[in-house]
Amino acid sequence: MIDPVREAALKTLLDIEGKGSYSNLTIGIQLDNPVFTAIDRSFLSQLVYGTLKWKLKIDWIISQFSKIRIERISPPILNILRIGIFQLLFLDRVPASAACNESVSLAHNYGHRGSVAFVNAMLRGISAKKGSISYPGSEDDVLKYLSINYSYPEWIVNLWLEQFGQKFVEELLAAGNSEPPFTIRLSVPGADKDHVISYRAEVEDILQKSGVASRPGNFIDEALIIEDPSIFMKTEFYRKGRFYIQDEAAMLVSRILAPLPREFVIDVCSAPGGKTAHLAELMGDNGTILARDIHDSRLKLVSGISKRLGLKSIEYEVWDAVKEDSVLCGKADKVLVDAPCSGLGILRRKPEIKWRRKPQDCLDLAKLQGEVLDSSAKLLKKGGIMVYSTCTINTVENEDVIAGFLERSKEFRLTNDFIHLYPNVDGTDGFFIARMLKE
Numbered sequence: 001m002i003d004p005v006r007e008a009a010l011k012t013l014l015d016i017e018g019k020g021s022y023s024n025l026t027i028g029i030q031l032d033n034p035v036f037t038a039i040d041r042s043f044l045s046q047l048v049y050g051t052l053k054w055k056l057k058i059d060w061i062i063s064q065f066s067k068i069r070i071e072r073i074s075p076p077i078l079n080i081l082r083i084g085i086f087q088l089l090f091l092d093r094v095p096a097s098a099a100c101n102e103s104v105s106l107a108h109n110y111g112h113r114g115s116v117a118f119v120n121a122m123l124r125g126i127s128a129k130k131g132s133i134s135y136p137g138s139e140d141d142v143l144k145y146l147s148i149n150y151s152y153p154e155w156i157v158n159l160w161l162e163q164f165g166q167k168f169v170e171e172l173l174a175a176g177n178s179e180p181p182f183t184i185r186l187s188v189p190g191a192d193k194d195h196v197i198s199y200r201a202e203v204e205d206i207l208q209k210s211g212v213a214s215r216p217g218n219f220i221d222e223a224l225i226i227e228d229p230s231i232f233m234k235t236e237f238y239r240k241g242r243f244y245i246q247d248e249a250a251m252l253v254s255r256i257l258a259p260l261p262r263e264f265v266i267d268v269c270s271a272p273g274g275k276t277a278h279l280a281e282l283m284g285d286n287g288t289i290l291a292r293d294i295h296d297s298r299l300k301l302v303s304g305i306s307k308r309l310g311l312k313s314i315e316y317e318v319w320d321a322v323k324e325d326s327v328l329c330g331k332a333d334k335v336l337v338d339a340p341c342s343g344l345g346i347l348r349r350k351p352e353i354k355w356r357r358k359p360q361d362c363l364d365l366a367k368l369q370g371e372v373l374d375s376s377a378k379l380l381k382k383g384g385i386m387v388y389s390t391c392t393i394n395t396v397e398n399e400d401v402i403a404g405f406l407e408r409s410k411e412f413r414l415t416n417d418f419i420h421l422y423p424n425v426d427g428t429d430g431f432f433i434a435r436m437l438k439e
Contacts, residue, residue: 002109003102005040006083008033009047010106013079016052016352023052023352038230051079051086052351053177057151058085061133065125068118076110077119084123089130096127142166146173155359156344163395168424172393175424180348182229184243185251185274186222187309190284191258196221203237210235218427220251222281241308246274249345249421249431250391253338254278256419256435257387261286263333268292268321268376273302275338280311290328292319321372325379332379334386339369341390341397345430348423366396373405377412380438385415388434393422398432412436 008030015021027048031041051058059070062081070078084103087094100123107119126133138145143161147154150173160169186203188196200216203224207214212232217223224243226232237243254275259265261284270276270291280289291306293299296318306314319325321337342362343353373388380386388405390397399418406412419433 002105004033005036005044006047006102006106007109008036008044009051009083010076010079010110012044012048013051013083014075016048017079018075020356023048023350042230046091047083047086049179049351050090051082052355053347054086054090054151055082055351055355056153057135057148058082058089060135060148061085061089061126062122064133065122074111074115077107077115080106080110080119081122084119085126088123088127100124100127146170150174150177152176152354156354156357159344159359159362159394163393171424172422175422176347177351178348178423180247180423180429181427182226182232183217183245183247184224184226185220185246185278186224187242187244187277187281188222189281191282193221200224206237207232207235210237217248217251219248220255223248223251244274244277244305244309246278247346247349247429249426249428250274251278252419252421252431253336253387253389253433254282256433257334257336257385259283259287259289259334263287264290264331265334265336266290266292266328266332266376266379267336267338268319268372268379269338269340270302271295271298273305275336276302276314277305277309277311279336280306280313281309283313285311285313287313289314290317290332291315292317292321294318294320322368322375324375329378330381333381333384335376335379335384337372337376337386337388339365339372339388339390339397339401341365341369341392342394344392344394345421345423345432346391349429362394362396366401369397369401370404373401374408377405377409377438382411382438384438386412386436386438388436390432391429392432393420393430398434402434402436406436411439413439 012026012030015026016023062070080103084099087099088096103123104116104120107116136144136148143154143157146157152173186200188199204214212235213227215225217225232238259279259282265279267276271293276289276291291302291314299316299318303316342357342365347354415435415437421428421431423430
């Protein structure tokens with residue numbers, strides 16, 4: 001009999017790899033299976049995210065033991081092997097016999113007789129020799145050592161080595177393979193610090209009585225870090241929905257824009273809507289926020305979040321952020337440009353990004369980011385503020401984009417130093433934030 005959790009993990013990985021699905025959305029479908037217990041869901045998440053994060057290292061191991069080249073192994077069998085090897089090498093609590101036997105059972109359903117024998121021989125061979133598997137050493141080739149041992153494409157490792165020292169890069173790679181904290185932003189109207197902290201304490205007390213351990217965020221007053229999400233999701237507070245799941249780095253973006261009541265704010269790339277809603281909350285839901293996105297389907301996500309949080313100050317418009325708007329030219333008090341980016345700062349949450357992005361993507365995105373900034377700048381009044389943010393760790397998409405914009409737009413100046421956040425330093429997603437004044 002096939003283990004349904006491992007089969008769900010296999011289906012998820014095949015969808016991510018074959019259909020280009022995002023891990024958080026695809027796994028959510030499987031996690032909704034009512035037959036799965038909390039332990040099942042936790043194991044399923046471990047299998048999917050762990051296999052994705054360590055795919056390159058796992059494939060290195062497969063290449064050491066297999067006489068068949070990886071590209072000639074069928075996707076189902078290859079991913080069965082990957083899941084099995086992940087259990088053998090990274091999950092101490094899973095017996096080797098279970099990892100092998102359950103993988104062989106899956107192979108019976110997703111391959112032929114030869115595939116079953118192949119999976120069985122591979123996993124039992126790796127299990128027997130896992131202590132003696134050789135990996136590239138740092139003394140021979142630093143790039144290959146970091147790439148294989150931390151499971152990142154060489155181009156990402158090299159990109160970061162050009163920006164940082166080897167020690168920092170190694171810490172950054174390790175942090176990118178760690179499990180991110182489960183952080184929520186409490187929905188609190190207004191930006192009064194005492195009120196926010198008081199409400200947060202009330203919520204902490206409510207959650208504690210429900211058996212949920214939590215602690216305040218490290219940077220943002222309205223942030224709360226939940227220690228056990230599976231218990232949290234069973235609480236009445238979770239069902240009422242007066243919060244938004246969001247990393248503190250993303251919360252900081254809205255805080256830095258610092259919208260005031262009665263202002264007119266334009267969020268030019270608003271989907272999925274977390275920052276848009278946060279802006280409305282900081283304004284006390286008093287003013288107007290124009291949420292824009294190029295796709296109506298994505299704009300509906302923004303609308304859904306706003307409605308769930310009871311926000312009334314947000315208006316919606318399908319709009320290409322590259323396109324200039326003569327009607328709203330010079331009308332906005334503040335503009336948020338949370339730009340499309342390579343996402344290299346959120347690899348803890350979406351490890352599939354490592355395997356999808358290419359170096360050219362970053363160059364193409366930088367060009368797009370500059371175009372969005374140029375058109376967005378024209379929306380601001382004199383004396384208005386524009387914030388540019390990305391969830392990537394890449395000078396080409398961050399400092400270089402801002403430098404190019406400031407060279408083209410002499411009426412703008414930075415109001416503070418660039419803000420960088422890194423998972424290995426700050427415990428948050430990797431983010432870049434720049435705040436500019438239109439003089």
